[in-house]
Amino acid sequence: MAFDLEGLRAAVAAHGRVTRVVIAAIRGSSPREVGAAMLVWENGQSGTIGGGALEFQAAEAARAGRLGLSRHALGPELGQCCGGAVTLLTESWDAARLDTVEGTVVARPALPFSGTENGPETLQVSGAPLALRRLLAQARGQGVLPKAQLVGDWMVEPVLRPARQLWIWGAGHVGRALVDVLSPLPEIAITWVDTGVERFPETIPAGVTPLPAAQPADLVGYAPKEAEHLILTYSHELDLELCNRLLRHDFAFAGLIGSATKWARFRSRLAALGHGPQQIARITCPIGDPALGKHPASIAIGVAARLLSPAHSETTRKELSA
Structure with a gap:
């Protein structure tokens, strides 16, 4: 899975500020893979992280402005049959924040953005863990794009390029x-x-x-x-x-x-x-x-x-x- 930059740009152009919910990590069985994402705005949404109770609750949390990482046990918490657990990253995007995205990889802290939707987070990688800096160096120098994944407290995704x-x-x-x-x-x-x-x-x-x-x-x-x-x-x-x-x-x-x-x-x-x-x-x-x-x-x-x-x-x- 990859970061659909053009799809996000189109959604922001149509709806203004958009919340993106992405599966950042999974343990056990999951309805979708790491990197699967949905976009949520006031009166609608697109994409899917697997449907069911997980998606419904994630969309509600997105509209309530609850950003950052959250972990969900699909069986005990949501009554879903998958039996695993997922970690979701919920983050707010607008045109200003999109302008900070450059290159073939999107890497950013997977933490709440100042605790609110106000003030788009910049996508600087200073202070990034060594493992992430190595992945980014490989992407720049060798063209080897990383898979979507959590690296410490950072989320990294390759920008979607149709293959x-x-x-x-x-x-x-x-x-x-x-x-x-x-x-x-x-x-x-x-x-x-x-x-x-x-x-x-x-x-x-x-x-x-x-x-x-x-x-x-x-x-x-x-x-x-x-x-x-x-x-x-x-x-x-x-x-x-x-x-x-x-x-x-x-x-x-x-x-x-x-x-x-x-x-x-x-x-x-x-x-x-x-x-x-x-x-x-x-x-x-x-x-x-x-x-x-x-x-x-x-x-x-x-x-x-x-x-x-x-x-x-x-x-x-x-x-x-x-």
Whole structure:
């Protein structure tokens, strides 16, 4: 898990002062991992630390201005079945405090900020324990980011940088369903391409970059070669040209929506365009899980399950290292 700086900036811009509750440590079983966080403001909240009584009480404490570290035995105290214990860090953020965040790691004292919400805490690391200073030195000098953790009385978290670039070609029913399913995942940055702004919904989730282009295939050259692609436009000709351009450009994964018949025709046409069988076989078609049905949401769930599977991650890793 990582510190979602952009998500916090957006929440502060929309709501003013926002309280962030993060799981700082766990012992035994816990509904979420260290680094899982939620944001709380006067009339709402986003994110989750696991739901249930823990989340309800943490949100109430946040709105009451109770900041700093707190420890909770999930069974005896809250009646939850997890059986472990969690340590929460509750801290207040506003625009001024966000301006103090620099670099790839957020490190700060995990103690009450002067006992009140007034006066944002500066994020200086003077007086930090030696173990924390070593972690920060590794991050600066070697690019080795620490995991979210408590180090003494300090909380340290890497700033979220999406590890995966996903390009979704097509903003029709399946494209929209895929964006709805995948956009909440912080490790994936989505670039969403179609032929015009009118093809996209009015509201586009955070972390999704819409790219309207009259000639979408011309954008292939701008995609990182480690990107993953899902091709599901309204046009078979456009789908074919995207496959053609991607095979010439390179990619970590490319999936094409369609039937076995469509893919047989595409293989023949891609071969005529000069692509060899081994290259053509890098494109996956059909995508999704036929057993789930053909509803756009069913297709999206099947595709998302594949993209998130350990086997898929291992396959793309091998493609990138080949």
